[in-house]
Amino acid sequence: MGIISLLFNPRRRKTAMALAKAARERGMTVAEFTSSLSREDLARYVAPDKKAPHVTVPDVTKFGLPPDADVTADTFVSDREIDEAERAFVSGDxxxxxxLLSEIGTGWDRRTILVRSLGEAVANDEAALDLWRDERPGDPDAAAVNAEGLVCLAWQVRSSLRAEHVSREQFQKFFAILESAKPAAQEAAALAPEDPTPWVTMLAVARGLQYENDAFREVWEQLVARDPHHLPAHNSALQYWCEKWFGSHELMWAFAEEGAAKHPKLARLPLVAAHEADYRGVKGAWRNPLVAPAVDRLLPWLDGEGRDDPGTVTSRAYAARALVELGRGEEAVEQFRHLGVHADALVWAYGNKGRIAEFKRVRYLACRLVQKA
Structure with a gap:
């Protein structure tokens, strides 16, 4: 909208002036201020237009959802035992x-989630791990955490920015740390030959070190030989097969289809693929013929056997997004009821305004679909 047309439209001029004044009072730019507003808040600044059709912003609380102000992007750990163990670890114990790792045993998905959370803690402070390894030399669990900690540190150094925004020095440190993570993961694998967890770590090493497709497949074969239905591993591998890394849309969809056929919990994969393709500008990505059947396979599992599975919260987030795209409002709202205030899933991170804004945007759309039904 050009500034001249804005000035000659009284309604838009009043709205722009009100927003500019409010932003100035808060020491923000207009863009920063408007991006911080919910749709209800923004609607209060819009001068009424008698000629325009009346559009009601849904009151999400009427659908059994928490108010906008309560939504948070803080990391949510649905597993109380993992949360408590991580907190103790961060404090040095x-x-x-x-x-807990001993008690988890062969609950491989849950084990990987705990090792990953401990690895993130180690990337910031190695004190607890050092004490652990000093007291229990050769402990396979400590070795797994050490390897994952190196991977987390490498990605922390690299940052989550696109490659063109990462400095040469960052990349050099990133590759150097990953090179040290590789033998650490191999050591952990040797100490626990049946455990897929070190091989999940190796998948991240392989992606970071830019393994060719065949070399990556060799790591993948070691993983699935230990657990063919490992959800965190499938999520990691799907990223490798994305066009933005070392695959293509075709390879990504093929991998997602193959995984989804193995187990209902892996039916999340086509939804992740659709999200990735949509973000890369592929038109009609959510209408891919794999998406609707995947949703129909995933939902009963989430409400049944998978209700307390470690990956259920994230799967519900992808399901909510997919259901909105498929026009299935009632089912989407139900998933948002399960999600509550938690907007920390990766699916919400791809919007331009941040996780909370994207979460609320899709949630509004779900409610609008119900209103229109």
């Missing part, structure tokens, strides 16, 4: 984490 490694024993609760070691005990």
């Amino acid at each position: 490694w024993k609760p984490a070691a005990q």
Whole structure:
């Protein structure tokens, strides 16, 4: 909208002036201020237009959803035991984490989630891990956490920015740390030959070190030989097969289809693929013929056997997005009821205004679909 046309439209001029004044009072630009507003807040600044059709912004609380102000992007750990073990580890006590890893046993998905959370803590402070390894030399669980910690540190150094925004020095440090993570993961794998967890870490190493497709497949074969239905591993591998890394849309969809056929919990994969393709500008990505059947396979599992699965919260976030895209408002709202205030899933991170804004945007759309039904 050009500035001249804005000035000659009284309604838009009043709206622009009101927004500019409010932004100035808060020491913000108009763009910063408007991006911070919910749709209800923004609607209050818009002068009424008798000629324009009346559009009602849904009151999400009437659909059994928490108000906008309560939505948070803070990391949500639905597993209380993992949350408590991580908190103790961060404070310097490694024993609760070691005990929980022992109790988890062959619950590989849950084990990987705990090892990953401990690895993120180690990337910031190695004190608890050092105590653990000093007291228990050769402990396979400590070795797995050490390897994952190096991977987390490498990605912390690289940052989550696109490659063109990462400095040469950052890349050099990133590759150097990953090179040290590789033997660390191999050591962890040797100490626990049946455990897929070190191989999940190796998938991240392989992606970061830019393995060719065949070399990546060799790592993948080691992983699935230990757990063919490992959800965190499938999520990691799907990223490798995306066009933005070392695959293509065709390879990504093929991998998603193959995984979804293995187990209902892996039916999330076509939804992740659709989200990735949509973000890359592929028209009609959500209408891919794999998406609707994947949703129909995933939802019963989320409400049944998978209700307490470690990956359920994230799967519900992808399901909510997919259901909105498919025009299935009632089912989408139900998923948002399960999600509550939590907007930390990766699916919400791709919007230009941040996770909270994207979460609320899709949630509004779900409610609008119900209104129109």
